Amino acid sequence: MKKEKMSVSKLLGYGLGEVGSQLIWYMVSSYLMLFYTDILTLSAGAIAMIMLVARIWDAVNDPMMGAIADRTRTKWGRFRPYIIFGTPVLALFNLLTFTVFPVHGVVKVALALICYIGAGMAYTAVSTAYASLVNVIAKKSQEKQDLSAARTxxxxxxQLVLAIAAMPLILKLGHSEVATGQGYFRTVLLFSLVAIPCLWLTAFLCKETYGNELHQNHEKKSLKESLINIFRNKQIVLAMLVCFMVTTAIMGRITLLSxxxxxxMGSYTLVGAVMGVMCIGAIVFSMLIPIFTRIMGKRNWLICICSIMSIGMIGTYFADPTNVPVILVLSFMIGVGNSGQGVIFGMFSDCIDYSDYKYGVREEGLSFSFITFAVKLAGALVGAVGVVLLAKFGYVAGVEQTEAAKAGINMVVNIIPAICTIIGLIPLFFYKLSNKKMAEIAQELEKRKIEKE
Incomplete structure (x- = not known):
């Protein structure tokens, strides 16, 4: 069998999109809870309310945005316009989310909510389009997996660069030994300005080569029909369950790791080291995705790396937090599991082809909107529940924590994500889209195309 390869420019261009996305969204996923509690001094109840309202809206907005993208027709394609025009809007709302407005009380909470929802909507538009792009710039399953690996x-x-640089920049740009609102604002502004050209380069280098070809024989569906078709596809439902639980573990832990x-551990300066080592683990194993998914298949490789991640989380819970070398080794193991998101993206691409094969329906935007929703729901759920649990354990912002509070933080950051990861492995044992099955599907879809010409 001829080995499937992608051009370097396409792999680089697609990977750059995720660099841009992370430059913008990293601060939300890693530092927003800390910003809310320590800078805006919002209560646990206010933060939980913000997250709840935002996620209720996302439940409507994300699938709607995916369906709109699927039905978009422009000279730039279906998905690239949202990357081109949506990125500056996302950068703006990201900056507003980390702005300390001179207001208090209910108005402060309301502004935080509006900015967070605005950032979430813009992220949905850009991220859904970016994720969907993989299915119209490549056709073969392994090619799409290679692109997903490049994304990871x-x-x-x-994340490695940001993990090392974010907190030092927050401190330096805020001219303080502790994080300040000014430091957050200036750091987010810098990251956002760098992110915009990265995502624009993705739109320039990744043309929608196969969009018209793949959709030419498909009837237009209503949003209701599209949703019904999505949820009768058992394989994509299984992939959604895996995505939600694993993303809850990964994003939730990152949100609260600081x-x-x-x-x-008792150190602001070690934030970069711990997050950086996790990122190195993710980089190394992301580069191995194309090799091991060819050998073992996506499902089996995902089970392996998520198991390693779970062991790392449980090990961190029981480890001495002052033993920095041990914590860093365990953080590397956790980072190995973080590369699993690239495998999940590849699984979603396979599920879209399976839907075409089984039901004659292709809904890239709608399908990938559920990943976007899972990312935001996971981050918000663990953030909201996490901050409430931290308060219950006695966490008080900006002071030396009690032993009970430290034990609670340890449990929320390590044990709960480990449990989520283990639960997320269960649907994988029912997932049937192996490499062999995808090769059969590709042949059948090509045969149908030839018959219709």
Missing amino acids: VGSSVA YYVIYV
Whole structure:
């Protein structure tokens, strides 16, 4: 069998999109809870309310945005316009989310909610289009997996740089030994300005080569019909369940990890080291995705790396937080599992082809909108529940924590994500889209295309 390869420019261009996305969204996923509690001094109840309202809206907005993208027809294609025109809007709302407005009380909470929802909507538009792009710039299953791996490498590289640079920049640009609102604002502004050209380069280098070809024999469906078709596809439902649970573990832990490092390990400066080592683990194993998914298949490789991640989380819970070398080794193991997102993206691409094969329906935008929703729901759910649990365990912002509070932080950051990861492995044992099956599907779809010509 001829080995499937992608051009370097396309792999680089697609990977750059995730670099841009991470430059913008990293601060939301890693530092927003800390910004809310320590800078805006919002209560746990206010933060939980913000997250709840935003996620209720996302439940409507994300699938709607995916369906709109599927039905878009422009000279730039279906998805690239949202990357081109949506990125500056996303950068703006990201900056507003980390702005300390001179207001208090209910108005402060309302502004935080509006900015967060605005950032989430813009992220949905850009991220759904970016994720969907993989299915119209490549046709073969392994080609799409290679692109998804390039995306994960881009994500991990960006996260590594950000993990090392974010907190030092927040402190330096805020001219303080502790994080300040000014430091957050200036850091987010810098990241956003760099992100915009990265995503624009993706739109320039990744043309929608196969969009018209893949959709030429498909009837237009209503949003209701499209949703019904999505949920009768058992394979994509299984992939959604895996995506949600694994993303809950990964994003939830990243959201709250700063609390563990700052208050349990007792150091602001180690935030970059711990997150950086995790990113190195993700980079190394993201680069191995094309090799091991060819040998073992996507499902089996995902089970392996998620198992390693779970062991790392449980090990961190029981480890001495002052033993930095051990914590860093365990963080590398956790980073290995973070590369699993690239495998999940590849699984979603296979599920879209399977839907075409089984039901004659292709809904790239709608399908990938559920990943976007899962990312935001996971981050918000763990953020909202996490901050409530931290308060219950006695966490008080900006002071030395009690032993009970430290134990609570340790449990929320390590044990709960490990449990989510283990639960997320269960649907994989029912997932049937192996490499062999996808090769059969590709042959059948090509045969149908020839018959219709």
